[in-house]
Amino acid sequence: MQHSGFPRREGSCFVHDISEEDFPIYNQGDDIPEEILSKALQFLRGRNADLIYGDLIFFETGLNSSYSSNVAIFDGSKIINITDEYDEYGSIPPQFHVIENGVPIDYWCKNYNNIISLDSNPIVWFDHSSVRNECLQNVKTKVVVDSLGCEDQIIYTTFHYEGKEFMIVFDYSFMECDLDPKIIEKEFRNCLQRNHLVFSYNEDKLVHENPYLMIESWRYVSE
Numbered sequence: 001m002q003h004s005g006f007p008r009r010e011g012s013c014f015v016h017d018i019s020e021e022d023f024p025i026y027n028q029g030d031d032i033p034e035e036i037l038s039k040a041l042q043f044l045r046g047r048n049a050d051l052i053y054g055d056l057i058f059f060e061t062g063l064n065s066s067y068s069s070n071v072a073i074f075d076g077s078k079i080i081n082i083t084d085e086y087d088e089y090g091s092i093p094p095q096f097h098v099i100e101n102g103v104p105i106d107y108w109c110k111n112y113n114n115i116i117s118l119d120s121n122p123i124v125w126f127d128h129s130s131v132r133n134e135c136l137q138n139v140k141t142k143v144v145v146d147s148l149g150c151e152d153q154i155i156y157t158t159f160h161y162e163g164k165e166f167m168i169v170f171d172y173s174f175m176e177c178d179l180d181p182k183i184i185e186k187e188f189r190n191c192l193q194r195n196h197l198v199f200s201y202n203e204d205k206l207v208h209e210n211p212y213l214m215i216e217s218w219r220y221v222s223e
Contacts, residue, residue, distance in 0.1 A: 003053035003076050007103045015056045015111050016049055023059070032059065034070055037079040040072070052076075054096055057110060071112075077201075086198055091123035098124045098201075099161050105211040109201045124201045126213065128168075128192070131159040134193050135168060139185060144206045154207060155188055167212040168192075169202065174218035187221050194220070 008014060023043055040059070043053050053076040060070070071090065072079045082090040092112065098105045109122045129205045144152050156169045170188040172179070177187065191197065199213040 002101060005052040006038075006054050007101070007107055008052070011104050011106050011107065013054050013056055013111055014050065014052075015058055016044055016051065017058050017060060018043065019060045031069070031081045037072055037081070041074075041079050054108070054183050055110070063219045086123055092125065094125050095165065097126055099126050099166060102162065105166070105201055105213065106203065109211075122201055124199050124213065126197075126199055128159075128197060129195065131161060132192060134159045136189060139188060139192075142187075143179065146206060153181075155184055156207075156212075157192070167208045167210075168199070169207060169212055169214045171200075171214050172221075174216065175221055187217065188215070191215050191217075 018040060023040060036201060040057060041051075044057070051074055053074060055074045057072040057074065057079055058070065059072070069090075070083045073082060073092065073096070074080075075093075075095070080093065084090045092108050096108070097103065098107055105124060109124065112122050138157045139155065140157065140161065140204055141153055141155045146152070154169055155172065156167055158165055158167050160166075162200045170184070170191070172184050172187070175184065175187070197215060198219055200216055202214045203211045
């Protein structure tokens with residue numbers, strides 16, 4: 001579904017800051033009540049904020065911002081809470097997809113990390129069902145050498161979407177050491193066969209020149 005002005009030309013979402021002085025709120029570390037979110041929308045529209053689908057809203061509460069209890073997102077008609085169903089630090093809700101409609105993989109990531117002081121890789125959403133077969137056909141491994149000369153073998157796949165090539169890397173660091181590479185590949189393929197996947201965003205020039213998707217094995221593989 002297309003939304004006016006989305007994605008932004010800058011290639012990232014905008015963050016609307018609401019200060020305590022402008023909009024004093026409760027926040028006790030739980031989801032922000034719908035009444036507050038509704039009033040926040042009225043407040044932003046009252047000052048003619050350039051608010052479009054996918055923009056983040058940050059409520060300055062003076063509390064620790066390592067979690068998402070003071071972050072919300074605009075879904076095109078109302079402001080809704082960030083979800084903590086998939087990550088204790090919170091994540092963008094599943095209806096907000098990357099790659100589709102030209103949305104960059106890191107569209108929400110940099111601003112979201114800055115808001116809640118994350119060092120980890122934030123969750124992103126993409127419906128891979130239309131490219132599943134291509135992903136299964138393109139599974140490969142390669143050795144990556146870091147600046148210290150240390151070697152690391154990665155397993156990955158590539159697919160094309162709207163004329164661009166993208167990469168999915170399987171993070172098997174949570175699995176047992178010295179596993180047979182064939183077992184790792186089998187688990188990766190099993191993940192790709194699923195109808196719904198939780199992806200993480202990552203960026204590492206040694207792996208790929210552009211940001212890429214990552215599947216974390218701990219979500220799907222039972223040791």
